[in-house]
Amino acid sequence: MTTPQRSKVKVVIVDDHKLFRKGILELVNDFEGFSVAWEAEHGKDFINKLEQDNLPEIILLDISMPVMDGYQTAEWLTKHYPDIKVLALSMHNDDNSILRMLKCGVNGYILKNADPSELEKALRTLETQGTYYSSKVAELAIKSLNNKKKEVRPDLSAREIEFLKLVCTELPYKSFAPLLNIHPRVVESTRETLFRKLEVESRVGLVIYAIRHGIYKIE
Incomplete structure (x- = not known):
């Protein structure tokens, strides 16, 4: 067959x-x-x-x-x-x-x-x-944002910080659930919560935020 x-x-x-x-x-x-x-x-x-x-x-x-x-x-x-x-x-x-x-x-x-x-x-x-x-x-976007005044960092939970670290990798969102030991639906809700809380609209926005605030460091 x-x-x-x-x-x-x-x-x-x-x-x-x-x-x-x-x-x-x-x-x-x-x-x-x-x-x-x-x-x-x-x-x-x-x-x-x-x-x-x-x-x-x-x-x-x-x-x-x-x-x-x-x-x-x-x-x-x-x-x-x-x-x-x-x-x-x-x-x-x-x-x-x-x-x-x-x-x-x-x-x-x-x-x-x-x-x-x-x-x-x-x-x-x-x-x-x-x-x-x-x-x-990515370099241009990060450079532009770094030249602007940084906003006060909102309170982030430990899970949200770990989520942001994973966002900076090449892993797809569907891989986050087992790594964070959460349900796939929680992955979606965490992402949407961070979009609202950090006032960004895409994954690259989350990445730029994580880099700007030292949550993820470029080696």
Whole structure:
């Protein structure tokens, strides 16, 4: 009896440059297990083409686009389709652009001048772990936040501190339960509590907080 083949992860490219889209399309289609379902020129075009019975799993999203840019599109997706993973793929490497996209809820951010191998790594990490941020982006974000005045650290329980330490590893959330000796639902509730308490909206926000406040130290 033959094992049925696993369906490919559906990717959508949202970028206003046609030649760039075509290049990324060929690249992604060459990655094993991934396939570009369709393309869009901007956020509004993406929304118009979106079909309920053919939703993508990952979106490669540019920032600077006409009609509806990457910030607006990311916010719309976070509100209406939070389960769709969004990877920002942009030339913008300034702190403000990166932090703004993170606040809009993207799951990952890499630069357009990244190597193809990093794009493939980003897609696979998004699929398995839910988030991916290049080292360059992480350095910029941490540098920006460290230059700002630190807020008073709220009271954190021992469990929340251990949770933050695990967040800084590459382990998926589902691995936290046995390590912390808690029920998987408690993992979800702890994460949501920390999002509210620390006023962050993503895993990278938790990581940056942990680093800034000495809960996790970069060796």
